[in-house]
Amino acid sequence: MVNCNITSPWIFRDNLVVNTSITYTYSVHFKRDNSTLWSSRWDYILKSHSHPTILWFSLINSTIVLVLLCACVALILLRTLRNKEIRCCRSQSLEKTQAESGWKLIHGDIFRPPGKTMLLSILSGTGIQLLITTTIILLLACFGALSPASRGELATCALFLYLFSSCFAGYTAARIYKAIGGLHWKTMTLMTFFLLPVVVVAIFFLLNIFVWAGQSSAAIPFGTFVAVMALWIGISMPMTFIGAFLGFKKKPIQNPVETNRIPRKIPPTKFIMKLWPGVLMGGLLPFSSFFIPFYFILSSIWMHQIFYASGFLFPMFCVFILTTAESTICLCYAHLSVEDYQWWWRSFLTGGGCCFYILVYSIYFVSIRSGLVGGTSIFLFIGYTTIIMLFVFILGGSIGFLTSYYFVRKIYSAVGVA
Secondary structure, eight states: OEEEEEEEEEEEETTEEEEEEEEEEEOOOOOOOTTSOGGGTTHHHHHHTOOHHHHHHHHHHHHHHHHHHHHHHHHHHHHHHSOTTOBOOTTSOHHHHHHHOSGGGGTTTTTOOOSSHHHHHHHHHHHHHHHHHHHHHHHHHHTTSSOTTSTTHHHHHHHHHHHHTHHHHHHHHHHHHHHHTOOOHHHHHHHHHHHHHHHHHHHHHHHHHHHHHTTOTTOOOHHHHHHHHHHIIIIIHHHHHHHHHHHHHSOOOOOSSOOOSSOOOOOOOOGGGSHHHHHHHHHHHHHHTTHHHHHHHHHHHHSOOOOOOHHHHHHHHHHHHHHHHHHHHHHHHHHHHTTOOOOHHHHHHHHTTHHHHHHHHHHHIIIIIIOOOSHHHHHHHHHHHHHHHHHHHHHHHHHHHHHHHHHHHHHHTTOBOO
């Protein structure tokens, strides 16, 4: 039994305001339920907040989009690779070569190294690291290894997976950097180790200062920051160098065609074939494949709702990866058909174009749905949205670039040059 005494001045008696004390009494009886196991005590909450119908609809819709993109990529490959005797001879007349296809005309420039090759290699390696980390986390959560009842388990698992997967980042970055012709492998490895973690830690530290200033219990202690930095230097640095060393020890990737000394002039193109319209088009389909579960993720972050549907998140994540890869391939082929051979950074930006729609949707959600107020809340929204956009940009960009690299090598391996 609990007694609560409340003193309120808002009691009116004979048109006068007087102070009075009201005592509320209530009793609570707890009854033990032995039918519910301790490990499954959260199940009724998780099931009551799930939305299986909406998620199934989203998954089916994304799968249909994926099937259509698969059909487009299959048609492109059948068109370009059905005749293995295609020859793009320099002795042929220009009119005859143009009558065949536009992408064969730029075989001498297709593998010309782009600008900022080191940055492109670093971002590609970091994207593979994020891909491996996210895939393992979703798989563990899908099989029930990560429970929402264990507070901090997800963050701890993600941290250690990211640190130990640094070897894949170093290996991928080294392979790409060596294939493009880079020589400063030590600088590239250090930048792979530093670039993304420094940016993310700086954002988290600034956010933590605002949380400290607001005297919130959610503030991360300074000792935790120091411990994370020690783990990062002690685990991630040697793993990155090991992966980069193994990548540089292997033979460089051989391009199927040689590069001309003099670059070919790129003909003028329509507005729809420019860089940024292509980036916006390339990011629309991947975002449409997961914007419904993204709404529930934002609700769990900003509206304190429970969302735990790893069985849906993992297949949707796979659909997002495949949709990003195939939409980037289709746009890459479209640009090659108009004799635009600057596909390196274009494919990366196209794959990461989904982050623009994430920004727009997040602003809409916070302004219309959540109704955040206060400077600290707005600053937290800006910081967390920036981190999400950065992760999606690097992850989608690396997928788009690496799949486009494989696609370009595949179609030009069928072109013989006399």
